[in-house]
Amino acid sequence: MNNPQPSSDSTLLLKTFFGLLLRDLRVLSRELGPFLLRVGMQPLLFLFVFTFVMPHMAGGSPLASVGPGFGSVLLPGLMAVAIMFSGIAGVALPLSTEFGVTREIDDRVMCPAPVMVVALEKVVFSALQSIIAALLVIPMAIYIPATPVYPDLHRWWLLVLVLVLSSLLAGALGLAIGSSVSPKNIGLVFSIIVVPITFLGCVYYPWAYLDKIRWLQIAVLFNPIVYISEGLRSAVTPQVHAMPAWVVLPALLVFLYVLGRFGLRGFLRRVIS
């Protein structure tokens, strides 16, 4: 009996995945301006206000007295926020509309690959955007603050690992939100989930500084963003006290697995009834 050549099947899978990625790149290329504004505006304003305007104010900023320079605390934090927000904006928002009234996702779901490939492509594409968004923060932190903040790239391998895992994690969270929330409610989810987990994600302060509020320090351990900020902190600003890599990396993996499963399950449920 004629057996299919297994190689041809996996090549088709790769080609399909690549095709889906190309489609998303094409769409992104059309709105490159809005994309850059979306991912760049927040860190830009943050750095401008807190590390340029405040230090120039009479008496200096009270924030400036927090530990080893607020800029160094902010750099990894803002990278974490950038990663998170692109994950949501890059997957959850488009997915929610494509699942909604227009059902635009249908044609991609009908491609000759397991449905899961379509979901994985979304996560990977969103991760690419997250990485770009995070890297954009680095030059901003050098040029905007009154005192430039240079990242320490000695542990570049840790930066790469944390960046990749965090970006995939953000994509998985975006997938979970996008496939379980209707377009009508997506704004609400933004305010009741995304904003709180960002503010309580050790973005604007290192986790270690929470030791006076013990219950909060423990509660935030369930927040995946904490590991993103702390991981980046231990990679790019080793002068600030941060969680060690051997805690951060496994935690990121666990959250990636849990959210990834949840997101994939939600996606499958939406496309196959």
Next chain:
Amino acid sequence: MLPRLGYSEEADLPRSGVSCIVIVEIHALTKIYEGKQRVTAVDGIDLSVNPGEIFGLLGPNGAGKTTTISIATTRTLPTSGSVRIAGVDVVAHPAEARRYIGVVPQYNTLDRSLTIYENLYFHCRYFGFTHAQARQRSDELLAQFLLSERRKAYPSQLSGGLAQRVQIARAIAHRPTVLFLDEPSAGLDPQSRMAMWNAVQGLRKEGITVVLTTHYMEEADALSDRVAIVDHGRMLAIGSPQKLKETFGAQTIIHLTLRHLDAAESVAAELRLRPGVQNVELAQDSLRVFTNGAEGLLTDLIQAASPLGLRDIAISEPSLETVFIQLTGRDLRE
């Protein structure tokens, strides 16, 4: 043209080996939606579609047509039964089955972020075409479906008829063996509908098998080689439109709409005895007289029905509609 068959497991071999010539094989298919209330959307459907055929699923809204198509196109899981597309089981090997399937769903699912050309181009890429192949195929389709001038337009700028044409072009871009069209003319103006019919008939030349659903009997009649009539998830009859008309509804139906139905039963009984009258049925506010020809009978009928307050007379020539009424006792429009 026989589809390329690829099997990984012995158990999945089609019964007749490679020479299997059934493109769509639906066997004892059922689908029950478990929800607040159980809905049996598909209730034991068996049918096979042959290569090159245009096959119509005709039935009223809620008959289970969309559900049947969704299962056959891997989008819904059956409760029991099986569907094979070109010999591939859609539940066991959905990704492989999708290579042979093209779909035009009931609603417009064109990618709103892409131009018409890009909708076709990326569809080809999803199916493994190289850049050059995808570009060539997209240009070819734009020409074939008279869309070349609109290649740079976005789906939101297209009329319903044009969008439908793009959807058909996209659905056949990867050269599927079978194309599923769900209510292809829903919401189209008569002119676009004709254009769509032409496009579908044109597919026959390319050797593409077509399965379409519709609740317009004219459409089923005009387009299909064979029609399956479905209602409440069951298949009531199957055959060519001609054969169905001969078997079930070779009769003209005269609808007599009445004001008073009190004495209708006795009038019906009396009419049944007249020569030329096959049967008379009582419907909501009318009598349905089944006959082989209306000539000569009309004056008699008018006389007989006048005491009941005859309001209106309508004549249905033999058609799939009269077949449907014959089979279900209901109007397809009801």
